[in-house]
Amino acid sequence: MDFLNPTIRIVKLIYQLCVSQGKPVNNHIEVNINLPLRDISEITGAHYVTVSKVFCTLNTLHILDKKRDKIVIFDIRKLEELTQETQLFKHDGTN
Template sequence: MQENFEKWRVGIPDTFYPISELQKYVQYGTVKSYLKDSLVVLPGEAIHKFIYVLTGKLQVNFLFSDGRERMVYFGGEHCMFNYLFQHNSDNRMAAYIIALEDSQLCFFSWEQLEKIFHMDGNLLFEIMKNENAKGNFFMKQAAEMDFLNPTIRIVKLVYQLCVSQGKPVNNHIEVNINLPLRDISEITGAHYATVSKVFCTLNKLHILDRKRDKIVIFDMRKLEELTQETQLFKHDGTN
């Protein structure tokens, strides 16, 4: 069932909006420990619980009826997974949660959360902020898939990598990551040939050089400017 989803860390936040204050109320829930790679929620399982990460990291995946899988998002320390209300009318896919690391979790029922909200009403707004952060992220992703040219989606991914993971080395920036073109294609929704063409173009323009285990950026300013363009190949219908 498990695939190597390390590549998805590139484009998705580790934790959308941590809720540290909820840790004060874990005595009202049920704390459980999970080893790395163990299932927290089985595919399609309805647990009707609110899951709060005390330590470790979880990952939500979709399992499709043909055996394919797709990572949805991660959640690290103080993140939440709202499984109180589960409505899945699509029998072609089922969500499940797996522990990416040894993790300690707290499970809350609706009644337990209601009691906590009476004691600390601000926590309800903190949870709403977490849900809002997730919603905004995925709405933005959906909009970019529809309206951004695939070449620019690739450029934006590389730029985001530089900002989040890049380290200055002499007169350039290095991002130490092994990210195959096929993975970039899957993350951005761009065709493999388009991904290859984009990196060849950026190399020819001496903006960056992609190696097996790193990306070397020579001109960060130009790379940032390209993220504002409508497409990389002006006279090309590449998608």
């Protein structure tokens, strides 16, 4: 995991939480966990701003929404696809 891009480490952590602790609720999956962005930063070794940017992007893409004490996943398939990427953000000056 150390060799992966920080954004992908964050996505993989979210996906693993979803698989291991996620509960189906209506048309989405909920992971009931109080996991602040600062803790995710420490777990993944990514900068806090990067963690924040990943969650903002995933929310904008309507893949998930992070609440204070839960993560709501709307599109588990897309989240899983992102775990196979090499980076989440392209550095071409557009992001």
